[in-house]
Structure formats: C-alpha cells, structure tokens
Amino acid sequence: MSVSHWKRSLANERLATVDVCGVGAGIAGLSAADELARRGKSVAVVEQHTVGWGASSRNAGYIMRGMAESYAEIADTLGRDVAHRVWADSERNHALLGERFGADTLSSYQRVDSELIAASERDFDLLVRSSEMLDEDGFDVSISYGGEAGDDALHRSLKPLASLTNPGDAAVNPAELIRRVGQTVGERALIIEGTEVFGLDHGGNGIRVRTSRGEVEAQRVLVCTNAYAGSLLPSLADCVRPNRGQMLAIDAPGVRLDASYYVDGGSEYIRQAHDGTIVVGGMRKHFEQAERTTSDDPTPEVQAALEDFAERARGTRGTVVARWAGTMGFTADGLPIVEPVEVEGIDTGRVWFCGGFTGHGMSLGVVTAIDAVARMLGA
Secondary structure, three states: OOOOHHHHHHOOOEEEEEEEEEEOOOHHHHHHHHHHHHOOOOEEEEOOOOOOOOHHHOOOOEEOOOOOOOHHHHHHHHOHHHHHHHHHHHHHHHHHHHHHHOHHHOOOOEOOOEEEEEOOHHHHHHHHHHHHHHHHOOOOOEEEEHHHOOOOHHHHHHOOOEEEEEOOOEEOOHHHHHHHHHHHHHOOOEEEOOOOEEEEEEEOOEEEEEEOOOEEEEEEEEEOOHHHHHHHOHHHOOOOEEEEEEEEEEEOOOOOOOOEEEEOOOOEEEEEOOOOOEEEEEOHHHHHHHHOOOOOOOOHHHHHHHHHHHHHHHOOOOEEEEEEEEEEEEOOOOOOEEEEOOOOOOOOOOEEEEEOOOOOHHHHHHHHHHHHHHHHHOO
16 A cells, blocks of 8 residues: 555644554554553554554464474574563563453453474474473473373374473454454554554654654654564664465364464464364465565465365364465564664654564564563653
C-alpha cells in the first residue's frame, strides 16, 4: 500500500496531540500503549489496517517459554546468560498476558505443555543438554525418551527419540487474544485504525507524524511495525527482514494431541486448538528464499509440504478447513530489537523502534514493549 500525492495533500487534519504516538497495533504496539498509559502518558496508536491485522492474529497461538530453538542451541550461539534472560522473560510475558489482559479467561485459552521433539541424533543431543542446563538454571523442565514420551497421535506416528517438556505453557486463538488486548488498551489510549503513516518530521512543539488521514503531534514516537519496519524507517531495512509463516487447520475427528509441539528445531509445529482442529505450520526452512517476502498469500508448495508433515505427525490425513499466512520480522540473532532510530530533523532519542521478534511475538511481545517504554522514557 502507498499514499498518493493527492491524498497527502488533503491529509492536513489534526488527529491528536499526545505525549507518545505508537505506530502499529499488534501485540507489541498495543502492549507499549498500555504501559505508557499506566505511566500517565497520553497515547495514540496509528494502525494501517485493523488491530492485530498482521502476524499478531495469524500466528499459531503458542504462548510458550523460550524459543522454538532449544535452550542449549541458544546458549551455544548467543551465550547462556542470553538464553536464561530470554526464557525468564517469556515466563514473565505469559504472566503479564493474564495479569494485564485476562488472557487466561478467554474461551480459547488452553493451559497445555509445549514439547520440543527430537527426531534426529543432533536434536536428541541438544535436548538432553537443554534439559540439564534448564534444570541447573532453575527452570522447571522434564525430558522423556523413546516410548516413554507419550501415547498421543504424534508420539505414536513420529516415535521421537526424546521430547523436552516445558510445563505451564499455554495456547490460544491469537485473534481472540489480540481483540481482547485491543479492547483493554482502547479504554486507555486512542487507537486510529485504517490509517497509514508515511512520514515523520519536526513540527509544532514536537514530532509531526504524517498519515493518510491527517497528522498526530507527539513528543516521542515508538514504531512497532515488526516486519514492515523498513518501509517507514529505511535504516532498519537490513536489520529486520520480512519472512512469511504459513499455516493450515485440519478437521481430524478422533485425533488427540496432548501438547503444543515443535519438531526439527522449530522448523515445523503442530497443536490441537480448543475446538479440536489441528493447527500446523512451518516448512519455512525448506523454502527459505521464497518465504523471505512481505506477501501473506499461502503457496501451493509450502501448503503441500505442511499437509505431508501433518499426515506424518498424526498418522492420518484429515480435511483442510483453512489456509493462511502471516509476515514476521526476523533479526540476525533472532532477538527483538529495542533501540532509538535516527530520523533527519528530529532530535536523537525521540523516535524508537520495538520489533523483530523472529516468530516469538506471542512469547516476548509484551515484556519487550514494556522494556522499550522504560528505555525510551529513560526510567
């Protein structure tokens, strides 16, 4: 989408004058607005489409501890202190979803363990080490081997070498969750939907946020557009890369899954929703180049691969009832970015970015947004 010269010339209405203008009404943008309002700041959130239009309402609905990769893998690549911080942050994020937005009262909320499945010797070694390290670092964890792992459809079909269980995790319909978050934040802040931001510049007594419908004047701007960061802030284009995540839902009567599963180092994932349908996603690693896109259209190749994986994991094919995709923002190290962004003509520290969740916005979006607000305000 782009804003024409003609529309820009008419977009001179003052939409709001606030302390902080947020750009993007996904899980991070809304959580940041909630935190700002709690701190007594006036807030307007500008959203190009509708609340949660992007990956926040199109993901698989996992509210899990840590990341799709194992604890040992993150410790090996980024350091054990980083792994510990991410796992602890994700536990706090889960608690905040309940405390601030009542996530645990939603009809689709399921208190269900998540399991990382080892189907190869490499994954087996990583999960064994992860279990030992998590236990040493004070996290509740369990690991099962071979036939001990479980007796639901996935364990019977895949016969994993091992499975590492994160107890206390959850799953939810993300569209229901983001609607609840939007309703809660809408009582504290102004949410302006159907409005595209096309520029930031100095104006009046602060920053002029130029949109397709008019202007918002703010002292600070927090951009939470995740995969679309580069379209508004070009300096972030190489830092946050768009990646499409594809999913499908299957009606499979009689099939039972006891956990939310990650397979092949998080490349594939499968769980049973509250309504009994089976939600399957992933295969991005097998189509990496094609999936580096902002398009949210499912493709025949990935969808066929997902169906094949679902059949292997469940032992039966079932009927596909929905196909969809969402665009995520990936960073080089897989960790979200919170930092000030230089914008010509605007004082340093007035414009900040929060995003790049690399597929873990549900697990880290709230706590990262709270951190972004604290850092932006210097408190």
